[in-house]
Amino acid sequence: MSAAAVVTSPAPPSSDTVNVTVDGRTVAVPRLLPDWRGKLVPTTMIQACEQAGVEVPHYCYHAKLPVAGNCRMCLVEYGLPALGPEGQPLRKPDGSLAVKKSPRPAIACATPISPGMEIYTATPEVQQMRASVLEFLLINHPLDCPICDQAGECKLQEYSVEYGHAASRFVETKVHKPKQVDLGPRIMLDDERCILCTRCIRFTRDLAGDDALGIVNRGSYNTLAAYPGRAFDNPYTLNTVDLCPVGALTAKDFRFQMRVWFLKETKSLCTSCGTGCNVLIGSRENRILRYTPRANDAVNVCWLCDHGRLNYRWIGRPDRLRQLAGSRLPAPTWDAALTEVAQRLRHAVPGSVAVVASARLANEELYLIRRLAQHTGAATDIVPRSGPGDAWLIHADKNPNSLGAQRLGISADPAGSRLSQFAAAIGQGTLRTLLVFGEDVTPRGLGPELLDRLECLVVSDILPNRTTERAHVLLPGCAHAEKCGSFTNVHGRVQRFFKAVEPPGGARPEVEFLRELLQRVSGEPQPDTAEGLFHRMAAEVPAFAGLTWAGLGDTGAARPPEAERVRPRADATAG
Amino acid sequence: MIVPRPQLNFWERLYLPAIWNGFKVTLRHFFRKKVTMQYPEERWVVPPGYRGAPYLVQDPTGRTKCVSCQLCEFVCPPKAIRIVPPGPAVDPAAGNVEKRPREFEIDMLRCIFCGLCEEVCPEEAIFLLQDYSLTGTRREEMIYDLKKLLALGGVHQDKIRKWERKAREAEAQEVFPVGRT
Ligand code: SF4
Ligand code: SF4
Ligand code: FES
Numbered sequence: 001m002s003a004a005a006v007v008t009s010p011a012p013p014s015s016d017t018v019n020v021t022v023d024g025r026t027v028a029v030p031r032l033l034p035d036w037r038g039k040l041v042p043t044t045m046i047q048a049c050e051q052a053g054v055e056v057p058h059y060c061y062h063a064k065l066p067v068a069g070n071c072r073m074c075l076v077e078y079g080l081p082a083l084g085p086e087g088q089p090l091r092k093p094d095g096s097l098a099v100k101k102s103p104r105p106a107i108a109c110a111t112p113i114s115p116g117m118e119i120y121t122a123t124p125e126v127q128q129m130r131a132s133v134l135e136f137l138l139i140n141h142p143l144d145c146p147i148c149d150q151a152g153e154c155k156l157q158e159y160s161v162e163y164g165h166a167a168s169r170f171v172e173t174k175v176h177k178p179k180q181v182d183l184g185p186r187i188m189l190d191d192e193r194c195i196l197c198t199r200c201i202r203f204t205r206d207l208a209g210d211d212a213l214g215i216v217n218r219g220s221y222n223t224l225a226a227y228p229g230r231a232f233d234n235p236y237t238l239n240t241v242d243l244c245p246v247g248a249l250t251a252k253d254f255r256f257q258m259r260v261w262f263l264k265e266t267k268s269l270c271t272s273c274g275t276g277c278n279v280l281i282g283s284r285e286n287r288i289l290r291y292t293p294r295a296n297d298a299v300n301v302c303w304l305c306d307h308g309r310l311n312y313r314w315i316g317r318p319d320r321l322r323q324l325a326g327s328r329l330p331a332p333t334w335d336a337a338l339t340e341v342a343q344r345l346r347h348a349v350p351g352s353v354a355v356v357a358s359a360r361l362a363n364e365e366l367y368l369i370r371r372l373a374q375h376t377g378a379a380t381d382i383v384p385r386s387g388p389g390d391a392w393l394i395h396a397d398k399n400p401n402s403l404g405a406q407r408l409g410i411s412a413d414p415a416g417s418r419l420s421q422f423a424a425a426i427g428q429g430t431l432r433t434l435l436v437f438g439e440d441v442t443p444r445g446l447g448p449e450l451l452d453r454l455e456c457l458v459v460s461d462i463l464p465n466r467t468t469e470r471a472h473v474l475l476p477g478c479a480h481a482e483k484c485g486s487f488t489n490v491h492g493r494v495q496r497f498f499k500a501v502e503p504p505g506g507a508r509p510e511v512e513f514l515r516e517l518l519q520r521v522s523g524e525p526q527p528d529t530a531e532g533l534f535h536r537m538a539a540e541v542p543a544f545a546g547l548t549w550a551g552l553g554d555t556g557a558a559r560p561p562e563a564e565r566v567r568p569r570a571d572a573t574a575g
Numbered sequence: 576m577i578v579p580r581p582q583l584n585f586w587e588r589l590y591l592p593a594i595w596n597g598f599k600v601t602l603r604h605f606f607r608k609k610v611t612m613q614y615p616e617e618r619w620v621v622p623p624g625y626r627g628a629p630y631l632v633q634d635p636t637g638r639t640k641c642v643s644c645q646l647c648e649f650v651c652p653p654k655a656i657r658i659v660p661p662g663p664a665v666d667p668a669a670g671n672v673e674k675r676p677r678e679f680e681i682d683m684l685r686c687i688f689c690g691l692c693e694e695v696c697p698e699e700a701i702f703l704l705q706d707y708s709l710t711g712t713r714r715e716e717m718i719y720d721l722k723k724l725l726a727l728g729g730v731h732q733d734k735i736r737k738w739e740r741k742a743r744e745a746e747a748q749e750v751f752p753v754g755r756t
Contacts, residue, residue, distance in 0.1 A: 146646075146697045147644065176748045180673065257663065259649070262645070262649070
């Protein structure tokens with residue numbers, strides 16, 4: 001039931017574990033662990049060290065990529081149980097197994113562990129190897145940290161401070177390589193900064209299935225380049241920017257926008273499709289500057305598609321709806337507006353009210369709409385939204401919470417099929433009050449001439465459109481980055497998002513004003529936190545039974561019977 | 576707590592000895608060297624190393640040395656510095672430096688003249704110069720913008736000129752200037 005149980009595979013039986021000693025501490029680690037494809041392969045020393053809580057610095061190794069073993073930053077020393085002439089293990093006088101230290105170091109990222117192995121990560125030799133590897137990496141590095149976007153989250157900076165020498169001994173002229181290379185529509189490359197770890201190449205070839213990048217030239221002239229005459233352009237290119245341990249690959253979108261140490265990071269979700277990839281919103285002073293992926297093995301592993309990552313600009317658009325408006329607004333205060341709407345809903349003839357909600361609203365908000373509809377006898381539906389999908393992250397359902405709307409009984413089956421009934425009822429004059437939350441219904445069969453025939457049109461939205469223009473009462477709402485709540489993704493996983501920035505002007509989160517509206521309509525007090533609402537929803541709606549707000553954690557949770565679909569990457573790249 | 580009033584004796588209550596002592600101090604100062612300066616007609620000679628107002632400098636070729644790394648903005652204890660980085664558009668005039676501030680503001684009312692910005696600057700672009708008397712009639716006037724800071728800062732006779740050296744080296748290796756594969 002807990003998030004952890006779903007995400008990590010069940011602990012293997014003890015016969016499948018191997019005892020290794022890391023810096024004098026013996027730990028039992030699984031003999032096999034899943035690799036980047038999810039296939040079980042022998043556990044490596046770097047994974048054993050991780051399980052023992054010892055950090056081994058590394059550049060080319062990445063848990064979700066094929067192992068390359070080219071940077072040599074992860075060199076460690078190790079020893080194996082000593083064997084006698086007949087192959088029998090030798091024992092020390094005190095009876096413990098004798099260990100023979102290997103004369104040479106090994107790269108921790110590609111060396112499998114074996115029983116009784118001892119790994120030494122803190123010996124003077126290891127420290128010297130790390131310092132020397134860093135010295136080599138810095139030979140031709142331009143050291144342009146003041147103009148590099150990676151500064152502050154650069155592994156070369158971090159390891160240099162932690163393991164490197166303070167001064168350079170290199171007096172010769174550095175090899176210069178191309179800078180400001182326009183690699184593709186979203187990526188800028190600085191070849192001088194590249195440390196040739198090939199993470200970007202492996203991701204692009206093996207995970208994105210687009211063999212676009214490679215290394216050309218030899219020796220110190222090694223240069224990362226895209227296939228000649230072709231732009232580096234696939235739906236997942238920006239993941240290479242996250243993978244690049246240095247500032248060689250930078251996002252054009254974020255280029256020279258803000259230094260990373262000023263960014264406040266808020267746990268959130270991508271709303272561009274039903275997959276619900278986990279993101280961190282980086283913002284400063286109420287301005288969103290970037291999305292970066294947040295690891296969740298059950299959803300997006302640690303990747304994002306480029307479209308979702310860049311789809312945040314609209315949140316800060318200058319034409320956002322900021323003020324209450326509309327011809328029926330008695331006074332420009334929320335209190336007056338909600339009282340007016342509640343009045344109308346309380347006195348409405350059953351069947352004369354309908355609600356068009358949005359599957360971009362949170363579960364808690366849709367739950368309040370459900371209660372509101374129950375009190376007023378209103379029919380509800382959502383506006384479906386679909387587009388191209390693929391076999392990896394991008395889902396054809398472009399609403400982040402379609403399943404939530406379905407489980408809360410808001411959406412018709414199929415979604416959007418009641419909209420034509422609403423249109424007919426408006427035409428006949430039986431539907432007189434329409435509430436629209438976060439959608440433009442005019443292209444969906446509820447054209448302007450039909451909306452004009454309504455007695456009362458209450459609209460809440462974020463950006464102006466043809467429906468908001470016609471609203472009798474217009475309630476300015478919030479983007480998901482401006483409020484807190486939960487979405488249900490297409491696989492039934494309920495995940496939370498939190499507030500990163502303040503809403504503009506007089507706009508308020510839908511969850512707040514829906515709650516006040518419901519209180520006015522029903523006369524019953526409602527919980528005033530997302531948590532309280534979530535718990536009431538879980539108690540009332542069977543599809544959410546057993547879930548708790550805290551239990552959702554950082555990576556969300558699904559109800560037990562729903563098998564989580566962890567999608568390995570191999571299927572999509574085949575062919 | 577109650578502090579008892581001291582009981583003054585006859586001489587103390589007379590006050591005359593105290594007044595006489597005061598006159599003695601005044602008299603002594605009549606015959607000392609004068610220290611008062613007729614400011615603003617007369618100006619003080621600022622000692623070397625004095626930390627006056629922070630201004631931005633240009634290098635001898637007229638390039639704004641600041642690359643908008645925002646380290647000074649980060650280190651500034653009273654948050655007097657505010658920088659707007661240039662954004663993603665490639666600036667051909669910036670050459671191999673690539674980056675310079677779009678806007679740079681120092682609120683001189685906030686600045687505490689600590690010199691941390693000068694110390695942290697990796698480009699030697701900001702210096703605490705010798706201005707100590709900053710005046711304005713409105714608060715907004717005391718926020719110095721990029722143009723004003725550059726005009727007041729003047730030219731720094733830079734000896735290192737690393738960007739020019741890098742450009743020369745790259746040109747010699749035929750990877751000049753930027754954006755060529
Ligand atoms: S560009 Fe970055 S990720 Fe790619 S090889 Fe160079 S250092 Fe590695
Ligand atoms: S520290 Fe120097 S280079 Fe960086 S922003 Fe400040 S003045 Fe400019
Ligand atoms: S991390 Fe092991 S060689 Fe690069």
